[in-house]
Amino acid sequence: MSTRIAKPHPRMRKQPRQARSRATVEAIIEAAAHVLSGLGWAGFTTNKVAETAGVSIGTLYQYFPDKLSLLAAVRRRHFDHVLSVIRDSAEDQKPLRKFAQELVRGMIAAHSIHPTLHQVLLDEAPGDRGSRAAHASFQAQYLNHYATAVATYRKPRKGADMETVARVLSSAIEGVIHNAARRNMLAAPELQKQLVELICAYLSGAGRIGR
Amino acid sequence: MSTRIAKPHPRMRKQPRQARSRATVEAIIEAAAHVLSGLGWAGFTTNKVAETAGVSIGTLYQYFPDKLSLLAAVRRRHFDHVLSVIRDSAEDQKPLRKFAQELVRGMIAAHSIHPTLHQVLLDEAPGDRGSRAAHASFQAQYLNHYATAVATYRKPRKGADMETVARVLSSAIEGVIHNAARRNMLAAPELQKQLVELICAYLSGAGRIGR
DNA sequence: CGGAAATGCGAGTATGTTGTTTATATTTTC
């Protein structure tokens, strides 16, 4: 076989070796997340990202072969973060309310840094061309954590598809948080309380009043 | 007083007089909604809209002075539609479950035509420059209808701010529908049922198990 | 120190996009 091509990672043009460049790369990704969240995919330009990062455009292209690889880096970082939040809030057995509280607190915290990043990543930005598998994997894990929680806290009822319930729950939470983020209301404690109550009510399954 | 300036509407360059042109304008707005929903704000170009409408670009500019006025037209039409759905589902006294069912059915129907239009209009597209008042008015009415429903069906509980509850409810519903739209799952009856249950559970206020 | 490697710079380019106009053709009205 021929020699391995010097391609350490398909997503990075040059591997940062010194501490300085590692900080630079971090700054670029952080700036990219900031721009993406603040200006949306339409306003996500490489020049803007470089400027925001306080870095030259040339420097950016020294580490990221193109715009999409930068997007992919942001996506990876954010998804890893969100995933860890969900995992933590459901890790060991705890009362429903406690679970809901931790989940809400965690999700809100995760979105407080870059309020609309999550939605932009899911809706506006183009899907991962290179690693569709990674994206699907995230979706699967994400849903799976919710499904686990549902299975734990919700008594199985007739004809209630686990997956659907998990999807409804997750998208409802995301909807509330996204909406609050747009209004800069993420910090409002009243909102957190209501979101917790929504979760608890749905999972403990009231509503079937008449029967 | 001086003569009224011949500016029938600031949003339309030329008023369509014949039936043919009225159909053209309608086709343009419809195409605009379609493009906006399918390609997002980033893909929303006047040329694309004209092409989709099966109309020349020149024709488009005969009736819409610029891109934003076209966007405004789409927004107006869509918001009017959504508003009427909510109004209808809460118009007269009916049991909670009935209300929820009609609301869900109506919202899903409204989103089935252009699945992601609502979100694009709210998130990606720039806000109305000309008629900020109109936009605010929509928001107010929208929330108000929800608040009314909340007041009707939810027994007042300690420290539960009506407005917050209404916002949580509306954004949760929007989140679920938006998410389902992205997956082409709007038609799934199981999803509708779960969404109804979510609404009922939250409004009838279970969840406070321990007390 | 001092040379080499790593890192950073930013003007410049090339390429495309896109909103809009305009001169012309076709259709409708009366």
Add this chain to the structure above:
DNA sequence: GAAAATATAAACAACATACTCGCATTTCCG
């Protein structure tokens, strides 16, 4: 059949923006 209304699409001008390249600066290490 003339005038008004409507439709056409080529062309443009302005702009945006992803990306390169040659060179300057900093860090590493003997």
